[in-house]
Amino acid sequence: MVAELLRRTWAMTWKDVTVELRARERVNAMLFFAALVLFIFNFALGPDREKLREVAPGLLWLAFLFTGMLGLGRSFQAERENECFEELLLTPGDRESIYYGKLAGNVLFMVIAEAMILPLFAILHNLDIWGLLPSLGIVAFLGTLGFSAVGTLLAAMTAHLRAREVMLPLLLFPLTVPVILASVRATDAILNGGGLGEVGHWLKLLVGFDVIFLVVSPLVFEFVLEE
């Protein structure tokens, strides 16, 4: 059972990665967008380094989330534009594997973008984060997982709506406030020299959110895909 689910999920993810490797539609756009966001923050806030240091965790996560949103929106729209949605539904086996497969792809693309945003952010704002990378990485991964767990489901839903580009963020942000809050607070504490132990309760909240939505989302995903 589990092996079968994993195999199907892997097939789904591999399909998305292959498409991405050939078309380079999503990740390139995400990376360029992320660079632009970082660039624009500079104009919005001015070059005052002390002020920036205070708001750095929030800015960093805004860059992560806006970039992630861009990628999430594409994950099912591309299927629709290429008229592959029906074929997707015809794949044998549980729909869960479609959800997990898409989710894995979305997390992967978002992590790639984050891996570029983080060092660029540190260089632009002269932050010394190199020693903090492991703990920042854990927070970023947990946050990204929770955000994408809800986002993948909502992306499948909004792909069928009018005004879909608008609806995804409108639905996704209110639902993921706990992830945003916990990630920003934890990142803040880590950037100010706190260890992972100090942000334990935020990490617990992130893990709790991830687990709940990794279980609930695939259960209701089926209802979203019905035609």
Added chain:
Amino acid sequence: MAPLSLAARLHGGVAVLLLAVGIFWGLKVVPPDAFQGDVQRIMYLHVPSVSTAYLAIIVTFCASILYLWKRDLRFDAVALSSAEIGVVYLGITLATGSIWGKPTWGVWWTWDARLTVTAIVFTMYVGYLMLRAFAEEPQAGARYGAVLAILGLPAMILNHFAVQWWRTLHQPSSLLRPGGPSVAPVMLWPLVFNIVAMLVAYSYFLLERVRLERIRHRTAEVRLKRGRRG
């Protein structure tokens, strides 16, 4: 379908009457609060609104599950109607809370835990209504709405904890708390009365809104049949 039935009119009349008595009781009869003065009277609108709003959200959640299970559009009509009314009550809650906050806390808005959670829930359900408006076919809209309402509940609970840890400033609840309510009986009774009045009004709005939704379904069906024949 016939215009409002006698029972529905009576129901609406009773709701108006109860609300009028409740407001008169709260604004005129009850003595002003010892510390907050007359400002505190807004409680008689604020607390009933927020309780009704959260009840409406729970009704939406249950009706959504029933819809996905039974696939009966009547359940969806209940879910959608209750969500609409819930958004109105949440709006009243935020507005009255803000009006109360200005003279009491000195600010219109503050990022206190319960304020923030209510505002987040408000945005979630405004999103729900937009989702329903943007769905291309009614069946799909019903399914998406149900899925969103189901996701909404764990998200609300997690929001509550997240925001609680983040900050808290609101006065602790004086009604539902261990050891019984801390409100003086002279204020407690009009408050309970106003909550009941608001619930009667809610049930009236809900029944009427569901009826409208059913008429809409029926109209759509008739249109579809005519279209096929022609």
